[in-house]
Each structure stands twice: as structure tokens, then as C-alpha cells.
Amino acid sequence: MRLLLLVVLLISFTAGAQTTTGGAQAPTGQITIALANDPKSLFMPRAPDRTAANVAWQMFNSLVWVNDNGELVPDLATRWTVSPDGLEYTFTLRTGVRFHNGEEFNANSVVATWRTGQDRSNDFADQFSLVKDVRVINPTTVTLVLEAPNAIFLNILANTWAMVPPNYINQVGLDGFAARPVGTGPFRFVSRTAGDRIVLEANRNYWEPGLPRLNRVIFRVIPDVNTRLAAVRTGQIDIANRLTPELAGTLRNNDRLRVISYPNDRVFYVGFKNVGNGVGTPLENRQVRQALNYAINRPGIVRALFNDQARLISGFVVQGNLGFDASIAPYPHNPERARQLLTQAGFPNGFSISMGCPTDAYVNINEVCLSIQRDLARVGVDVSLEFKTSTAYWSQARYGAVGPMYVDSWSSTVGEALPRLVGALTPGAFYNTWENEALSRLIQQISTTTDRNARASLYRQLQRLMFDDPPFVYLYQLMVFEAVNARVQNYRPRAAEEFFLKGVSVR
Amino acid sequence: MLRYLLSRSLHSLLLLAGVLVLVFLMVRLVGDPVALMLPKEASAEHRAAFKAGLGLDDPLVLQFWNYLAGVVQGDLGRSLRTQQDNWDMIMERLPATLELAFAALLFSWLVAVPLGILAGMYPFSLLARLAVWLGFAGQVVPSYWLAMLLILLFSVQLGWLPSFGRDSLVSLVLPTVALGFAIMGQLLRLTVAVVDEVRSSDYIRTARGKGLGEFGVAGRHLLPNVLIPLVAVSGVQFTYLLGGSIYIETVFAWPGLGSLLNTAIQDADFPLIQAITLFVTFFAIAVQLLTDVFYSLIDPRVQHG
Numbered sequence: 001m002r003l004l005l006l007v008v009l010l011i012s013f014t015a016g017a018q019t020t021t022g023g024a025q026a027p028t029g030q031i032t033i034a035l036a037n038d039p040k041s042l043f044m045p046r047a048p049d050r051t052a053a054n055v056a057w058q059m060f061n062s063l064v065w066v067n068d069n070g071e072l073v074p075d076l077a078t079r080w081t082v083s084p085d086g087l088e089y090t091f092t093l094r095t096g097v098r099f100h101n102g103e104e105f106n107a108n109s110v111v112a113t114w115r116t117g118q119d120r121s122n123d124f125a126d127q128f129s130l131v132k133d134v135r136v137i138n139p140t141t142v143t144l145v146l147e148a149p150n151a152i153f154l155n156i157l158a159n160t161w162a163m164v165p166p167n168y169i170n171q172v173g174l175d176g177f178a179a180r181p182v183g184t185g186p187f188r189f190v191s192r193t194a195g196d197r198i199v200l201e202a203n204r205n206y207w208e209p210g211l212p213r214l215n216r217v218i219f220r221v222i223p224d225v226n227t228r229l230a231a232v233r234t235g236q237i238d239i240a241n242r243l244t245p246e247l248a249g250t251l252r253n254n255d256r257l258r259v260i261s262y263p264n265d266r267v268f269y270v271g272f273k274n275v276g277n278g279v280g281t282p283l284e285n286r287q288v289r290q291a292l293n294y295a296i297n298r299p300g301i302v303r304a305l306f307n308d309q310a311r312l313i314s315g316f317v318v319q320g321n322l323g324f325d326a327s328i329a330p331y332p333h334n335p336e337r338a339r340q341l342l343t344q345a346g347f348p349n350g351f352s353i354s355m356g357c358p359t360d361a362y363v364n365i366n367e368v369c370l371s372i373q374r375d376l377a378r379v380g381v382d383v384s385l386e387f388k389t390s391t392a393y394w395s396q397a398r399y400g401a402v403g404p405m406y407v408d409s410w411s412s413t414v415g416e417a418l419p420r421l422v423g424a425l426t427p428g429a430f431y432n433t434w435e436n437e438a439l440s441r442l443i444q445q446i447s448t449t450t451d452r453n454a455r456a457s458l459y460r461q462l463q464r465l466m467f468d469d470p471p472f473v474y475l476y477q478l479m480v481f482e483a484v485n486a487r488v489q490n491y492r493p494r495a496a497e498e499f500f501l502k503g504v505s506v507r
Numbered sequence: 508m509l510r511y512l513l514s515r516s517l518h519s520l521l522l523l524a525g526v527l528v529l530v531f532l533m534v535r536l537v538g539d540p541v542a543l544m545l546p547k548e549a550s551a552e553h554r555a556a557f558k559a560g561l562g563l564d565d566p567l568v569l570q571f572w573n574y575l576a577g578v579v580q581g582d583l584g585r586s587l588r589t590q591q592d593n594w595d596m597i598m599e600r601l602p603a604t605l606e607l608a609f610a611a612l613l614f615s616w617l618v619a620v621p622l623g624i625l626a627g628m629y630p631f632s633l634l635a636r637l638a639v640w641l642g643f644a645g646q647v648v649p650s651y652w653l654a655m656l657l658i659l660l661f662s663v664q665l666g667w668l669p670s671f672g673r674d675s676l677v678s679l680v681l682p683t684v685a686l687g688f689a690i691m692g693q694l695l696r697l698t699v700a701v702v703d704e705v706r707s708s709d710y711i712r713t714a715r716g717k718g719l720g721e722f723g724v725a726g727r728h729l730l731p732n733v734l735i736p737l738v739a740v741s742g743v744q745f746t747y748l749l750g751g752s753i754y755i756e757t758v759f760a761w762p763g764l765g766s767l768l769n770t771a772i773q774d775a776d777f778p779l780i781q782a783i784t785l786f787v788t789f790f791a792i793a794v795q796l797l798t799d800v801f802y803s804l805i806d807p808r809v810q811h812g
Binding site for chain 1: 537538539540541542543544545546547548549550551553554556557560588589590591596599600655658659662663666669670671672673757758759760762763766767769770773775
């Protein structure tokens with residue numbers, strides 16, 4: 001507890017720092033963006049898919065925002081302080097901000113956001129019940145009291161706590177709100193046609209001067225990737241996302257389009273179990289786990305199945321995450337070394353084991369599973385594959401009877417590896433399959449350390465530990481491809497495939 | 508006629524009940540939808556509360572009873588994913604699907620009937636060869652391949668037509684052709700075959716003998732003969748268009764029932780899958796019934812007793 005030092009974040013707001021130069025300019029032009037699926041809901045606590053969050057966040061603000069550099073900056077709170085025990089966050093709220101329906105933003109909005117957010121029918125209810133109380137000090141000051149210290153609480157706020165107007169949400173209820181959302185954000189809701197389109201237009205009273213720059217944003221639901229490609233080629237839409245590398249490759253010589261690619265913050269891995277059906281298996285032996293890491297030909301998988309459009313990883317903390325240690329290189333492909341390790345571990349003739357594979361969940365995942373099976377067979381490990389649909393795969397705690405090896409992936413939207421570390425490696429988490437005291441102690445320490453630098457150093461320790469005594473085989477991060485019409489300016493998607501349109505304009 | 512209708516209705520009811528039970532059980536075989544709905548980080552406690560809130564932790568028999576009680580009262584339940592009323596969601600999407608289905612059927616008739624009659628009347632002409640070729644192509648060309656080809660040619664290369672969406676009548680063209688092409692092929696072959704069969708029959712020869720011109724023969728004698736099987740086949744095809752346009756609606760981002768069903772299946776949205784299947788089955792049965800009645804009206808030989 002000694003580490004719970006006094007942490008005071010005092011960030012004064014300077015309006016000029018966030019706004020674009022050039023003064024107040026009337027929003028002009030419109031863009032059309034493809035959505036790969038019809039968003040589940042536009043009420044943020046019910047918007048677990050990235051597509052829904054990307055539409056919803058254009059209409060809302062939270063108390064804090066993560067800027068393009070990954071820094072936490074003021075949004076509807078101008079400053080905040082954290083109590084020495086890390087449990088109380090006191091925010092000073094921005095004044096003069098109004099919701100799209102004219103309601104004033106104040107402390108009551110924070111209370112309403114918290115109350116409506118923790119409704120158990122919401123997907124993100126857990127992110128709101130982290131807070132056990134919201135104390136209104138005065139109309140512009142609130143204190144959020146946490147159940148337990150949480151290092152990424154401000155990131156969670158920025159990700160899910162979209163501020164709602166209390167009177168309106170009381171009047172229309174959660175379903176009504178989801179149908180016609182009202183926020184303080186740069187764009188306001190105009191209309192939605194199910195399965196077809198969502199139309200937003202500029203909030204001309206937006207509190208950030210000079211923003212937004214677009215007058216209208218139209219999201220079109222286009223589930224088929226080939227159709228998205230055709231639509232962006234013909235200029236019917238301006239941004240097509242979730243393209244495959246092959247399709248994106250066909251646009252390289254197109255002058256009217258820019259192809260953007262970046263690694264998605266989602267790690268693919270072969271999970272091991274040392275609980276449930278993993279007890280008493282060879283996986284409990286560290287040398288066996290190291291051997292499996294050496295045996296799988298990951299460069300070959302990335303080359304053959306992803307056309308080299310994926311990045312090999314050395315652990316759960318990846319490039320771009322806080323505390324990433326570039327000096328740890330991924331395990332090389334070395335079947336000879338794998339055989340040696342297996343012999344040392346007492347398995348000179350290998351062993352037989354079962355591995356789960358979520359057959360419909362990810363691109364080329366069946367082929368990846370088959371490649372792993374083939375690679376492990378070459379070092380004497382006989383893998384029997386269990387293909388399951390994603391609903392069956394993820395339906396039981398700790399993957400039920402799947403495994404004791406399984407293939408899965410885990411993303412993060414907070415710029416840190418903490419969500420996947422807690423999810424996969426902390427005893428008690430729904431999908432925890434590996435228990436290791438040193439690891440879980442370190443993860444616990446990271447999750448309660450609010451100082452960024454201290455946390456970064458703990459992440460580095462953790463990476464080393466997870467590399468030397470690997471609980472999993474770390475596979476790859478996939479590249480994301482988007483095609484953007486050249487007339488679109490300042491569009492900067494982030495590693496979790498999220499984007500904000502307030503600074504985007506068109507030529 | 509009344510007895511026939513009653514017996515058909517009873518059969519339909521049994522069929523509906525069978526579909527209801529089958530779909531209810533089948534969707535539940537695939538696993539737990541909560542696994543796909545909640546963020547992976549969600550706690551076991553939240554998962555349990557969420558599941559209980561949706562009634563998914565009740566025993567299967569109770570879930571079925573609740574579902575059945577709802578259906579009998581006309582309540583198709585609420586979508587797990589959007590928490591909206593399923594009936595409202597279906598009604599929201601139905602017009603787009605009906606529009607596409609009618610357009611596809613119209614397209615297939617407009618091509619198949621005149622071309623089929625002419626090809627039947629002049630079996631050694633160029634038109635007849637075209638009809639054979641088109642009829643064959645309609646039956647063998649996969650609709651997904653045709654859809655992509657149409658988009659590439661008419662949207663990407665020529666820039667004439669939009670590649671997706673339901674914006675105006677123009678955006679109806681490509682999905683209509685892609686969806687209606689297979690039916691056109693079937694109707695065309697059928698028309699040619701019927702015309703070929705009747706054109707040498709005695710009454711046609713008599714009609715010609717009375718001095719009726721070729722168009723008179725076609726209009727007054729061939730067409731009524733062709734209509735009977737065409738109506739019957741179209742009735743079947745129409746129900747296929749309602750439930751079977753999942754791929755075409757998805758490719759053309761057409762906001763109809765097919766794309767809604769596709770999303771529902773991907774999300775394991777049990778109540779919505781059940782509701783759409785039940786609705787489409789009901790609709791199909793109703794259309795079949797109407798086709799039969801219509802069939803008996805245009806063909807006096809059909810006796811129901």
C-alpha cells in the first residue's frame with residue numbers, strides 16, 4: 001500500500017491547446033463512412049462493438065479525453081484531483097456547455113450518467129459499477145468514489161462514460177435514449193434507418209471553438225467487404241474500413257484514394273490452462289511451454305496466411321502500449337531447440353494434447369490452427385483440434401472443456417495491456433486459464449498504480465516474466481486496412497480502430 | 508372450396524408449429540449468446556445478471572412455454588442485441604425486402620414471358636438460341652458471382668449505377684437483376700417448354716385456320732396456357748425471395764429482412780432469428796395458399812373437393 005502515494009493531477013485547461021487554428025469557421029461539407037455492421041446501440045453503455053462506439057462518440061463527450069498522442073486531456077472536466085488512496089476523483093466541470101436539446105451540463109449530468117450506466121441490462125455496466133458513489137459538491141464539482149483503486153480509471157471514463165442529459169434520459173428511458181441520443185458532442189443525431197444509415201450533423205453550439213469542421217456525417221451500413229471496396233472506389237463513400245490486405249493492395253495505384261494501415265491493438269495467442277482440465281498436463285512444465293513457443297513457425301504463418309501484413313509479438317504488451325519493451329524479441333522459430341527442451345522436460349517422444357479453435361471468430365483462424373497443429377507435430381506433439389463456433393467457444397467460464405490449449409485473441413482500447421492481462425491472467429476473471437502468483441501479484445500492482453511512469457516500469461518487469469516463463473504462445477497482431485478518399489483531411493484512426501471526426505474536414 | 512381451405516389451414520398450422528419448435532431448439536444448440544454480447548472483460552456476476560435479465564437461465568421448457576405464450580398472443584419477443592421489439596424490427600425491414608422481391612419477380616416475368624413465347628413460337632430462330640442460353644445461364648450462374656460481376660461492371664468500371672444501398676429506384680436495378688436472374692432462367696425454360704407443347708395442338712391450328720394472326724394466337728391462346736404454370740412457380744419463388752435473399756441483401760447493403768437475419772445469426776440473437784423465421788414461414792404459407800386459390804380461379808380444371 002506504500003505505493004499509493006499522493007497523486008495529484010492538476011491539468012489546467014487552455015482552450016487554445018485543443019482547437020484548430022484559424023478561428024471559428026462554419027462547418028462545411030459532408031463525408032460518408034462505411035460501417036461493417038449495423039451498430040447495436042447508440043447509447044454508449046450498450047455499445048460494446050467498435051462500430052457502435054465510433055458512431056456514438058461523435059455525439060458525446062466524457063469528462064476526460066484521450067488525444068491522438070494517447071495523453072489524457074480535459075474534456076467536460078477542466079481539471080481533476082485524485083485522493084492519496086486513489087479512491088476519490090474530484091472533477092471541476094466545464095461551465096456554459098449545453099446538450100443538443102438545450103439542457104445544461106452540470107454535476108447532475110455526471111450523476112445521471114453513472115446511474116443509467118450501471119443498469120444491469122447494459123453491456124458496460126461493470127465500467128460504471130466501479131464507482132460506488134458520486135458526490136455532488138456543487139453544480140460544477142463532483143467526486144467519484146471508487147470501490148477499489150484502478151490505474152486506468154480515467155481511460156475507462158474516456159472510453160465509456162458518455163455524459164447524458166438527466167431530464168431527457170429520465171423522460172424517454174434507456175431505449176428511447178438509444179433511439180434518439182442526445183449528447184454535448186461535436187455532432188448531433190439527425191436520423192437512423194435500421195440496417196441502412198445514420199445521419200449526424202454539426203452541433204453549431206459546440207463548446208470547442210472552430211469545431212467541428214464538417215457539416216454532415218453519414219454512416220452507411222455495408223457488411224460486405226467487396227461492396228465497401230467498390231463503394232469507396234466509385235466515390236459513393238469516403239472511408240471504407242476493415243479491408244483485407246489483398247483488397248487494399250488493389251488500391252495502391254489509385255490517385256483518388258489513400259490506403260491507411262496500422263496494427264490493431266489485438267493480440268492473438270495460444271492459451272494454456274493450468275486450471276480445470278489443464279491440471280496435471282505437460283503444460284505445467286515451463287520448458288514444455290518454452291518448447292511450444294519455439295516450435296510454432298509464426299513467421300511462416302504470418303507470411304503464408306496474412307501476406308506479411310501482421311506483426312509478430314513477444315507478449316501481451318505490444319508496441320504502442322504503455323511500458324512496451326522493444327528489447328524483448330519474439331521467440332524465433334527453432335524446432336531443434338524445441339525438441340531439446342521437450343527432452344529435458346521429460347517428453348523425448350512428445351505428448352498428445354487437445355487445442356480449441358473458434359472457427360468463425362477471426363480471419364483465417366482455422367488455417368492458423370491447422371498450421372500450429374502441423375508445426376507441433378514436427379516436434380512430436382500430437383494436437384487434436386476442437387473446432388467450435390464462437391458462441392459455444394466462449395459460453396463457459398475458463399472456456400469450459402475446451403483445451404487445455406486454445407487459440408484466442410484479446411484487444412484493448414485503453415492504450416495499455418491491462419484489460420487483457422486482468423482478463424486472461426487474474427484468478428477469478430471469467431476467461432482466466434493460467435494462475436501464477438508472481439504474475440497476478442504484478443498485475444494487481446499495475447492495476448492499482450496510478451503513476452504512469454511507475455506503471456510503465458511494472459509493465460516492463462511483467463513482459464520479462466511473461467517471456468521467460470510463458471503462460472501462452474504469443475502469435476501476432478493483424479494490420480488494419482482502410483481506404484480514404486483523398487479529399488478527406490485530418491482523419492486519424494487509432495490502434496483500436498477508433499476515430500473522432502471533430503477535426504476532420506473535406507477539400 | 509371451404510373444406511379445402513380448412514384442410515390447408517390445418518396443415519399450415521402444423522407446419523408452423525413444427526418450424527417453431529425446430530428453430531427454438533436449433534438456435535439454442537449453438538451456445539450462449541451472452542458470450543458474444545458482453546465485453547470479454549465482463550465479470551461472472553454481470554454475466555449471470557445479464558443472462559437472468561434476458562430469461563436465458565430459465566429451464567428450456569419454461570423458456571419455450573414463455574415463447575409460445577408470447578407467439579400465441581402475437582408477441583414475437585425482443586431482440587437480445589438491440590433490445591427492440593422484434594415485430595417492429597421486422598416491419599421496419601419488410602418493405603425493403605418486399606420491394607426487392609416484387610422487383611425481381613417483375614424482372615423475371617418481363618424477360619421470361621415475351622422471350623419464352625417468341626422462342627417457343629420460332630424454335631429455330633436466333634431468339635430461341637438466346638432463350639436457351641439465358642435459361643441455362645439463369646440456372647447455373649451463382650447469384651453471388653453475378654452480384655459481384657454486376658457491381659464491378661456497372662458501378663466500378665462504367666459508373667452507371669450505385670453499388671449498394673436503397674437510395675432511389677436506380678439503386679434497385681443491380682440487386683433486382685442479381686436476385687431475379689435465377690428465377691428468370693427457370694421461368695424462361697418453363698415458358699419455352701409450355702409454348703413448344705401447345706403450339707402444335709389442335710385448337711391452335713384451328714385458331715390459325717380462323718385467320719388469327721401470330722400475335723393473336725400468342726395473346727389469346729398461348730399466354731393463358733403459359734400463365735397457369737408460371738403463377739404456380741412464381742408463388743413458390745416469391746417465398747424463396749423473401750427468405751432466400753440473405754446473400755443479395757448483404758452484398759448490396761440492402762436493408763431488408765435477409766440482411767437482418769444475417770446479422771441476427773452472426774450475433775446469435777435467438778429471439779430475432781425465431782421471429783424472422785416464424786414470420787417468413789407464415790408469410791410463405793399464406794402466399795402458397797393464395798397461389799393455390801388463384802390457380803384454381805385461372806384454371807377451371809382444378810377442382811378442390
